[in-house]
Amino acid sequence: MRIILIIIFIVFPFVQVLCQGEDYARLIKQGMEELQRDSLHKAESILLQAIDERPTEQSSAVLYQYVGQIRVRQKRYDEALQAFNTGLTLVPNMQGMLMDRASLYLQLRNNSKALDDLNDLLVLNSENTEALFYRAFIYSAQHLNAKARSDYERLLILQPRHKEGRLGMALLCDNDRRPLEAMEHMDVLLRYWPDDATVYAVRSGMYQKRRQYQQALADINHALTLESDNPDFYISRALLYKDFKKNALALADFRTAIELGASAEECAAMMLDAEE
Numbered sequence: 625m626r627i628i629l630i631i632i633f634i635v636f637p638f639v640q641v642l643c644q645g646e647d648y649a650r651l652i653k654q655g656m657e658e659l660q661r662d663s664l665h666k667a668e669s670i671l672l673q674a675i676d677e678r679p680t681e682q683s684s685a686v687l688y689q690y691v692g693q694i695r696v697r698q699k700r701y702d703e704a705l706q707a708f709n710t711g712l713t714l715v716p717n718m719q720g721m722l723m724d725r726a727s728l729y730l731q732l733r734n735n736s737k738a739l740d741d742l743n744d745l746l747v748l749n750s751e752n753t754e755a756l757f758y759r760a761f762i763y764s765a766q767h768l769n770a771k772a773r774s775d776y777e778r779l780l781i782l783q784p785r786h787k788e789g790r791l792g793m794a795l796l797c798d799n800d801r802r803p804l805e806a807m808e809h810m811d812v813l814l815r816y817w818p819d820d821a822t823v824y825a826v827r828s829g830m831y832q833k834r835r836q837y838q839q840a841l842a843d844i845n846h847a848l849t850l851e852s853d854n855p856d857f858y859i860s861r862a863l864l865y866k867d868f869k870k871n872a873l874a875l876a877d878f879r880t881a882i883e884l885g886a887s888a889e890e891c892a893a894m895m896l897d898a899e900e
Contacts, residue, residue, distance in 0.1 A: 648677040652687065659690065668694045685715040689724060696728060704728055719748055726758060735762050753783050760792060769800050785816055791826065798830050806830060821850035825857055832864055840864055855886035862894065 651674035658667035671691050675684045688711030695704035708725040712718060722741045729738035739762050745755040760775035776793040779786055794809035810830070813823045828843035844861045851857060862877035878891045 648674055651677065655687075655690070659694070664694045664698060680714070682714050685711040685718055685721065687711075688714070689718070689721045692721070692724060692728075696724075696731075701728060701732060705732075717744075717748055719745055719752070722748075723752075723754060726755070730758060730762075735765065738762060751782055753779050753786060753789070756782075757786065757789050757792070760789070760796075764792065764796055764799075769796060772796055773800075787813065787817060787820075790816075791823070794830075795826070798833070803830075803834065819850060821847040821854065821857070824850070825860055828860060828864070832867065835867075837864065837868060853884055855881040855884035858884065859886060859891065859894070866894075 651670055655667050655670035655674060658664075658670060668691055671687050671694075675687050675691075678684050688707045692704045692707035692711065695701070695707060705725070705728060708721055708728065711721050712725070715721070722745050726738045726741035726745070729735070729741065739759065742755045742759040742762070745752050746759065749755075756775045756779040760772045760779065763769075763772035763775065773793075773796060776789055776796060779789040780793060783789065790809055790813050794806045794813065797803075797806035797809060807827075807830070810823065810827045813820070814827075817823060824843045824847040828840045828847065831837070831840035831843060841861075841864060844857060844864060847857050848854070848861065858877040858881040862874040862881065865871070865874035865877065875895055878895045882888045882891050
C-alpha cells in the first residue's frame with residue numbers, strides 16, 4: 625500500500641503538468657479558431673484563459689500580442705497597450721510585438737515612444753523596412769530631414785518598389801527645396817503605379833506649390849478620373865481653383881466634397897475664404 629501511495633505522489637504532479645499542457649494547447653487552438661472566424665470577443669476570452677494557464681512563460685508572449693491586436697481592432701487602445709507591455713516583459717526583443725506597439729503609439733500620436741520602439745527594432749534588425757519607413761516618417765514630422773533622408777534611402781535600396789517610402793522621399797525632397805529630386809521620385813512612382821490616383825494628386829500639389837497651375841490642374845483632374853468619389857481630391861481642386869481666382873468652381877468642388885463625406889465645417893471655412 626505504501627509503495628502505491630509513493631507512486632501516486634510521484635506520478636500525480638507529472639500527470640497534472642501534462643494535463644495543464646493539454647489545456648494550454650487546446651485553449652490556444654480554440655482561440656485561434658475563433659480569431660479566424662473573426663469572433664474577436666470569444667477569441668480574446670479564450671486566449672486570456674490560455675495565458676492564465678501559464679502567465680509567466682515566454683510562450684505566452686505571442687498570446688499577449690494577439691490579445692493586443694484584437695483590442696486595437698476594437699479601438700480599446702489603452703488595454704491593447706497593456707497587453708503589448710505585458711507581452712514584452714516576457715520577451716523584450718519580440719520584433720513583431722515591438723512593431724505593433726510602435727504602430728499603436730503612432731496611432732496615439734505618441735511619436736517619442738514610437739521612436740524608442742523603432743530604434744530598438746532597428747538595433748535588432750537594421751533591414752526592417754517597416755521600421756525604417758515609420759522612423760523616417762517621424763523624423764520628417766520632426767523636421768529632422770537628414771535623418772529622415774538616411775532612413776528613406778536605406779529603405780529604397782532594400783525595397784525600391786516601396787510605394788509609401790518612395791512617396792515619403794518625394795515629399796521630403798519637395799519640402800527640403802529639392803524639386804528636381806522630388807519630381808524624379810514622382811516619375812518613378814508613376815512608372816511603377818501609373819493608375820494610382822494619390823500619386824497624381826500629390827504631384828498636382830507639388831506643381832501648385834511651384835505655381836505651375838496648368839500641370840497641377842491636369843494632374844488633379846486625372847486623379848478624379850481615377851477616383852471620382854474621393855472628397856480630398858475635390859478639396860485639392862477647389863484650392864487650386866482659388867489660386868486661379870475661379871471662386872465659383874472652387875465653391876462647387878467644396879460642396880461636392882461635403883456631399884462625399886468631407887467635414888462640412890472645414891469646407892465651409894475654406895468656402896468663405898473663396899467668397900472673399
